[in-house]
Amino acid sequence: xxxxxxxxxxxxxxxxxxxxxxxxxxxxxxxxxxxxxxxxxxxxxxxxxxxxxxxxxxxxxxxxxxxxxxxxxxxxxxxxxxxxxxxxxxxxxxxxxxxxxxxxxxxxxxxxxxxxxxxxxxxxxxxxxxxxxxxxxxxxxxxxxxxxxxxxxxxxxxxxxxxxxxxxxxxxxxxxxxxxxxxxxxxxxxxxxxxxxxxxxxxxxxxxxxxxxxxxxxxxxxxxxxxxxxxxxxxxxxxxxxxxxxxxxxxxxxxxxxxxxxxxxxxxxxxxxxxxxxxxxxxxxxxxxxxxxxxxxxxxxxxxxxxxxxxxxxxxxxxxxxxxxxxxxxxxxxxxxxxxxxxxxxxxxxxxxxxxxxxxxxxxxxxxxxxxxxxxxxxxxxxxxxxxxxxxxxxxxxxxxxxxxxxxxxxxxxxxxxxxxxxxxxxxxxxxxxxxxxxxxxxxxxxxxxxxxxxxxxxxxxxxxxxxxxxxxxxxxxxxxxxxxxxxxxx
Numbered sequence: 014x015x016x017x018x019x020x021x022x023x024x025x026x027x028x029x030x031x032x033x034x035x036x037x038x039x040x041x042x043x044x045x046x047x048x049x050x051x052x053x054x055x056x057x058x059x060x061x062x063x064x065x066x067x068x069x070x071x072x073x074x075x076x077x078x079x080x081x082x083x084x085x086x087x088x089x090x091x092x093x094x095x096x097x098x099x100x101x102x103x104x105x106x107x108x109x110x111x112x113x114x115x116x117x118x119x120x121x122x123x124x125x126x127x128x129x130x131x132x133x134x135x136x137x138x139x140x141x142x143x144x145x146x147x148x149x150x151x152x153x154x155x156x157x158x159x160x161x162x163x164x165x166x167x168x169x170x171x172x173x174x175x176x177x178x179x180x181x182x183x184x185x186x187x188x189x190x191x192x193x194x195x196x197x198x199x200x201x202x203x204x205x206x207x208x209x210x211x212x213x214x215x216x217x218x219x220x221x222x223x224x225x226x227x228x229x230x231x232x233x234x235x236x237x238x239x240x241x242x243x244x245x246x247x248x249x250x251x252x253x254x255x256x257x258x259x260x261x262x263x264x265x266x267x268x269x270x271x272x273x274x275x276x277x278x279x280x281x282x283x284x285x286x287x288x289x290x291x292x293x294x295x296x297x298x299x300x301x302x303x304x305x306x307x308x309x310x311x312x313x314x315x316x317x318x319x320x321x322x323x324x325x326x327x328x329x330x331x332x333x334x335x336x337x338x339x340x341x342x343x344x345x346x347x348x349x350x351x352x353x354x355x356x357x358x359x360x361x362x363x364x365x366x367x368x369x370x371x372x373x374x375x376x377x378x379x380x381x382x383x384x385x386x387x388x389x390x391x392x393x394x395x396x397x398x399x400x401x402x403x404x405x406x407x408x409x410x411x412x413x414x415x416x417x418x419x420x421x422x423x424x425x426x427x428x429x430x431x432x433x434x435x436x437x438x439x440x441x442x443x444x445x446x447x448x449x450x451x452x453x454x455x456x457x458x459x460x461x462x463x464x465x466x467x468x469x470x471x472x473x474x475x476x477x478x479x480x481x482x483x484x485x486x487x488x489x490x491x492x493x494x495x496x497x498x499x500x501x502x503x504x
Contacts, residue, residue, distance in 0.1 A: 128176055366466075
């Protein structure tokens with residue numbers, strides 16, 4: 014979909030459908046400028062302006078657009094970039110089902126002509142246009158919007174560059190998120206660890222980034238026993254994908270972005286129940302988000318060096334699979350007793366994080382679909398954020414607010430370390446039934462040491478089991494937007 018920005022009045026735009034935002038009158042808002050020809054609908058309460066209320070009208074007086082979609086945007090004082098993404102995506106998804114080719118979104122009134130809304134609208138339209146049906150052969154119902162226009166009001170000539178940059182940023186992030194979603198939705202028979210490495214290589218080469226893929230032999234030579242232990246039950250060999258971004262004038266800081274890449278997780282010998290196991294292709298959503306992040310940052314060019322590390326494996330119960338009770342030696346030299354083979358993500362992250370430190374990363378953020386416990390704690394609303402450094406967490410949480418990706422600070426007290434004690438090794442890989450998300454984070458912290466670090470458990474937010482008005486069923490791309498904002502705001 015092509016997205017452009019024009020300076021005009023929305024009423025003068027000729028298009029298949031014009032999207033107009035409307036405010037909740039019950040909360041003290043006022044209806045949009047389109048309200049005069051639609052006064053009867055407002056009086057009857059058919060149009061209220063409540064968030065994500067969608068009303069499609071034909072031939073509205075005073076507008077050249079063939080159709081007008083009035084989108085409830087809620088309370089004006091609470092409206093922000095996150096809400097803009099949702100209303101843009103929801104309106105597009107209503108229209109695409111009707112075979113409409115061209116649309117426009119009105120930003121020319123009510124103070125909507127600001128760069129943040131331009132970026133959010135572009136991103137929301139791209140996210141809303143994505144579908145998870147790449148492998149369907151019958152695409153009769155796969156209707157796509159081919160072009161969209163953002164209609165902005167006039168601004169001072171000196172500010173034009175800000176709006177152009179905002180449009181490009183929104184398009185860049187939206188496309189990167191959709192790349193992440195394309196990867197995440199691939200079935201595990203096609204997206205093996207080697208295939209994931211090739212997807213990353215294709216992206217890196219196209220974006221001008223350097224990439225190194227460590228194979229099984231190199232990881233064995235380095236001593237990555239934790240990662241290799243998870244992989245040994247599969248006929249598919251593992252990989253550790255390392256992607257580098259270096260700015261023209263790098264600062265002293267070096268960010269490490271780590272994404273869990275389990276392309277399919279049976280649970281290994283500690284096998285999962287069969288009900289719902291097909292969803293476990295999503296266990297590489299953290300990896301896919303990090304790949305998308307690097308594509309976006311290659312274009313947006315932050316001023317800080319970034320290395321992405323993606324450990325990727327299959328967790329299978331083959332004849333050579335590691336067993337409960339096995340003890341492995343990690344890259345750090347610490348020994349780990351594998352008490353449950355379904356707690357595999359933390360094992361591959363341990364070696365990847367240790368390697369990130371060896372490569373000189375001064376700050377590390379990992380994203381992982383790590384625990385069912387975080388879904389019990391936070392549902393599918395917020396990701397859990399754990400840290401050993403409050404200053405880095407503050408940066409991360411600020412970045413998440415701008416991205417509209419909800420995070421909740423979870424505890425990581427030293428007491429959780431007691432849950433991981435074992436008589437036979439330095440640390441066990443599980444800590445018991447209760448506080449599972451916290452003990453999992455504490456396990457990772459053991460390998461982080463004093464390096465400032467944030468762990469983001471996206472097990473409940475990386476995937477939608479049912480479509481939302483603004484987004485299709487399937488992968489969400491979370492926390493790609495937060496990663497991008499953190500890097501772009503780093504000083």
